[in-house]
Every structure is written in C-alpha cells, then in structure tokens.
Amino acid sequence: MNETLPLGRIAGVRVGLHWSVLVIVALVTVALARGRFPDAHPGHSAIAYWALALLTAVVFLGSLLTHELAHAVVARRNGVQVEGITLWMLGGAARLHDEAPTPAAELRIAGVGPLTSLLAGGVLAGVAAGLDALHASGLVVEAFVWLAAINVLLAVFNALPAAPLDGGRLLRAYLWHRTGDRLRATRGASSAGRALGWFMVVTGFVAVLYGRDLSGLWAALIGWFLIGAATAEARQAEMRSLLGGVPVSRVMTPDPVTVPATATLADFLAEGPFGQYRHSAFPVLAADGSVTGVISIRRVEATPPQARASTMVHEVMRPLGDIVTAAPVEPVLGLLPRLQASPVRRALILDEGRLVGILTIADVTRALAWPGTPGPDGPHHGPPAQPKET
Known part of the structure; x- marks a missing residue:
C-alpha cells in the first residue's frame, strides 16, 4: 500500500x-x-x-x-x-x-x-x-x-x-x-x-x-x-x-535493445512495433555508450504528434536518477521491493557503469513459473542462462 x-x-x-x-x-x-x-x-x-x-x-x-x-x-x-x-x-x-x-x-x-x-x-x-x-x-x-x-x-x-x-x-x-x-x-x-x-x-x-x-x-x-x-x-x-540467494544476473534479460539519446521521437516510433522496438520501455544510451535514462511509449504518447519529429528522446525520457539500478550480483529478492515501486516497473542492471541487462516483473514471473528453481550456486534447473557480451 x-x-x-x-x-x-x-x-x-x-x-x-x-x-x-x-x-x-x-x-x-x-x-x-x-x-x-x-x-x-x-x-x-x-x-x-x-x-x-x-x-x-x-x-x-x-x-x-x-x-x-x-x-x-x-x-x-x-x-x-x-x-x-x-x-x-x-x-x-x-x-x-x-x-x-x-x-x-x-x-x-x-x-x-x-x-x-x-x-x-x-x-x-x-x-x-x-x-x-x-x-x-x-x-x-x-x-x-x-x-x-x-x-x-x-x-x-x-x-x-x-x-x-x-x-x-x-x-x-x-x-x-x-x-x-x-x-x-x-x-x-x-x-x-x-x-x-x-x-x-x-x-x-x-x-x-x-x-x-x-x-x-x-x-x-x-x-x-x-x-x-x-x-x-x-x-x-x-x-x-x-x-532466495538467486542473483539478478540469473533472471534478467541480458543485452536489452537500447535507444540513442539523440534519436527523434518520430524515428523511435517508426521502428516499432514491427521494427526493433517491440517493448513498452527501453534504456537510452548517450553517444559514448553510457546509459542516461529510460524512454517509454507512454512518454512519447504524451508529446504532441506535431512535435515528435523535432523532439529528441533525451528530452522526454526519465533520467537515470529516477530509475532503479542494480548490479548483476545483487539478490533478486533485495531488488524486488524497489522494482515494484518503480514508475517504469523496470530496473537497469549495470556492471561498473556499463548496461548489461534489464529486469522486469515479467522476468521474475517467468523464473518463478519455470519448472525447477535456479539456485545461487547449485545446478541451474530453470531456463538456460544467456551469455553476456564481453
């Protein structure tokens, strides 16, 4: 409540x-x-x-x-x-x-x-x-x-x-x-x-x-x-x-699709839902590759249609300071309360400042629904772990 x-x-x-x-x-x-x-x-x-x-x-x-x-x-x-x-x-x-x-x-x-x-x-x-x-x-x-x-x-x-x-x-x-x-x-x-x-x-x-x-x-x-x-x-x-004890890295979606901070809202909309932007919110990256925030479809919809061609993503995104972030080794259970209270219901997973994944309530739900449970150290009985780019 x-x-x-x-x-x-x-x-x-x-x-x-x-x-x-x-x-x-x-x-x-x-x-x-x-x-x-x-x-x-x-x-x-x-x-x-x-x-x-x-x-x-x-x-x-x-x-x-x-x-x-x-x-x-x-x-x-x-x-x-x-x-x-x-x-x-x-x-x-x-x-x-x-x-x-x-x-x-x-x-x-x-x-x-x-x-x-x-x-x-x-x-x-x-x-x-x-x-x-x-x-x-x-x-x-x-x-x-x-x-x-x-x-x-x-x-x-x-x-x-x-x-x-x-x-x-x-x-x-x-x-x-x-x-x-x-x-x-x-x-x-x-x-x-x-x-x-x-x-x-x-x-x-x-x-x-x-x-x-x-x-x-x-x-x-x-x-x-x-x-x-x-x-x-x-x-x-x-x-x-x-x-209990399962790290975020075992449940997150690795290497999420990102949006350039300098893209216009019109360009962003042109890519979805049939292009690469098939979700409702995405991490936003600056030119140097650092994550700066999250852009959601709802934020784009709040912008007048006539202004979308001249408005850049970074102008309407939620800044990184308003977004839940976590390290890959952080326990999922410790992150859940913050994730549930987040306005975008997502957490960005950062490894030494580099974006390596994204965690949503749906990711946690899928992990819970999978037969068998991933343990923190033991054999993994859930979905196969997806490799991260190095």
Whole structure:
C-alpha cells in the first residue's frame, strides 16, 4: 500500500497516508456524530457532535499509527529495515524491507502491536474514568470510552491467529520454532488467515441478508481483504523460497535493445512495433555508450504528434536518477521491493557503469513459473542462462 500524502518521519520512520484513509475517517465521524454520541448524550448541538466526532476519528488514527510505530521500532531493534508506515482504509501497514531473522524476533515484532493497542486502551479508559470523576462533560467522557473500547477491540482482533494479522505472525513464529521451517509455518498461518476471512465474509453477508444489519458489509470487506492478504503472503513466501540467494544476473534479460539519446521521437516510433522496438520501455544510451535514462511509449504518447519529429528522446525520457539500478550480483529478492515501486516497473542492471541487462516483473514471473528453481550456486534447473557480451 503506497502512500498518497507523506507526513514526514516519526522516530526515524517515514509515515504517510493513503487517500483511502479518508473513508475510515468519514465512517467513524458519521457513526459517532449521528449515532453513538447523540444516543448516549442527547441535547448537545450538531456542531458539538460533529466536531468531537471528527476529533475522535483523528485520535483513532493516531492510535493506529502508534500501533504501527511499535512494530517498526521493535523491527529495527531486531535488525529488520523499515521502509515506512502507511495509514489506509483498513488500518495501518508497516512496510518491512526484510523478514524477521529468527522466530524469537518474529514473536517480538508481531507481539508488540496488540500489546501497544491494549496499553493504549487501558490508558484511554483511565483518562475516561478520571474525567468522569472530575465531572467533565459526559460527551467528552464518551469519546474517551469509545477510543478505549476500540483499541481493546483492535488488540483482540489483531491477536487472532490468522495471517496477515499480528496473531498470524505469532502463529507463524510458533510454527517456525516448532518445525524449523519458515515456509511451512507461513503456509499454516496463511491457511488460518483465509479460513478467518471466509468466515467473516459469510457471516457478514448472513447479517445483511437475514439480520438486515448493514455493518455486516464492513465485516465482509475486512474478510475479503484477509483472504487476499493471506494468499499474497503465502505467495510471497513461496517466491522467497524459490528465489532466495538467486542473483539478478540469473533472471534478467541480458543485452536489452537500447535507444540513442539523440534519436527523434518520430524515428523511435517508426521502428516499432514491427521494427526493433517491440517493448513498452527501453534504456537510452548517450553517444559514448553510457546509459542516461529510460524512454517509454507512454512518454512519447504524451508529446504532441506535431512535435515528435523535432523532439529528441533525451528530452522526454526519465533520467537515470529516477530509475532503479542494480548490479548483476545483487539478490533478486533485495531488488524486488524497489522494482515494484518503480514508475517504469523496470530496473537497469549495470556492471561498473556499463548496461548489461534489464529486469522486469515479467522476468521474475517467468523464473518463478519455470519448472525447477535456479539456485545461487547449485545446478541451474530453470531456463538456460544467456551469455553476456564481453
């Protein structure tokens, strides 16, 4: 889940919002302003209900952020790099660059999330009790009671033993410790996640159809997300198992077709798709043979047709600084997160500054689909390695 609005760094961790977080803010605000607050404490103005509801929704987001920050901080202390945190419609996501190195580290990283939410719930409940003892506004006390309850509920839900929830990671840590097999442990946690997801989908629709409870749609949505996330987690684990230690040079497309930086866009278009330019993006080379960027069909299409005969490739290409680059010996798994986040979904493979290959998501997919898996050192059971020019 990529961020839409960066918020900066907290405790050294990059934090951002995805646009869909507005959905949860709106839902919480409406539910409190039109439901819980006026039902529990009638007689206040609409402005009071809506203002406090919006403030409560923002504090709720803060508690989600605290939960994810706890994961991030403990992950870094256990040697796992953290790329950032994104808050979105269904909560938050701490993006970890690597996996936990041991079951014990997995246990610590996963367990701190529910504990943080539980602690937050306890603190908020204490604040609510204190305000009530001081005879503060019942409406304000109600907001703290709701925040305390929702944090405890989140702690309990997140502790369920099903991936991708924190409880699923705790289950994986246990199975990993018990069997010594990380892949097998991930499969078990992912299966539990899919089972929980389907249970929530079915019960959610039953609540809507027979109980006329529209909140069942929310449960079904969360269940559907769990199914997809658990399935993706299992696939990621399979991919890590298959590609672990495999260098980029074993998967990349060597000696890719390039485009001269001084070629016009009209000349470039004239060569494809029936000429040599049969793909959607190509490395761009300067006159001295050095790579300077990547030109894509989309960039060319954005140029007015009447200007293409006088516009050179280097004028509209993405410069090299915006492109993911890697060395041939770099592990594929280490490159994948950057490759997936790249705007052109390609990485240029450079050997001492010289272009020797290009890697796309399709290259990785082909390697995964091939019967047998190339190992970092052992016999190569995948597609035959293609020689590089020297």
